[in-house]
Amino acid sequence: MELLLMSDTHVPARAKSLPVELLDLVPRVDVVVHAGDWIDTPTLDLLEERARRLVGVYGNNDGPPLRARLPEVAYADLGGVRFAVVHETGPAQGRERRCAERYPDVDVLVFGHSHIPWDSTAGDRLRLLNPGSPTDRRRQPFCTYMTARVADGRLDDVRLHRLPRAR
Structure with missing residues (x-):
């Protein structure tokens, strides 16, 4: 099972649209997992239309229309891995x-907000992943997103991908 992780897309506040590389994927x-701060509902509509499956939450910058459609926390069993x-x-x-x-029954926690990529493990159990932002690098050298694979009930091949700064 192939996963695409993103967060903090901030369209259209920080970019006119999502990067083509990301949309093609x-x-x-x-x-597709989106950890909030969409800013606009057309981006949610676009990902719902194009993705085979979308797991998303709202962020602190998301207004009532997005909060009405998305939870604050989403849970999903993906190939036997609890997200x-x-x-x-x-x-x-x-x-x-x-x-x-806070998440004792979870194997992987995907989060956003900081725009800073993060990959760590809490003890020997919980993997924490922040894909950064594909549109607003802030003080990071690149805009980013992550891909990962779930196989045989395990998270594998987590990769951070760099993008050029959105225009």
């Missing part, structure tokens, strides 16, 4: 401990 993966998706996890310091306590 959407229909080719099994699941949770949330926008914010709080400060980097203590993140692993806090998230392991």
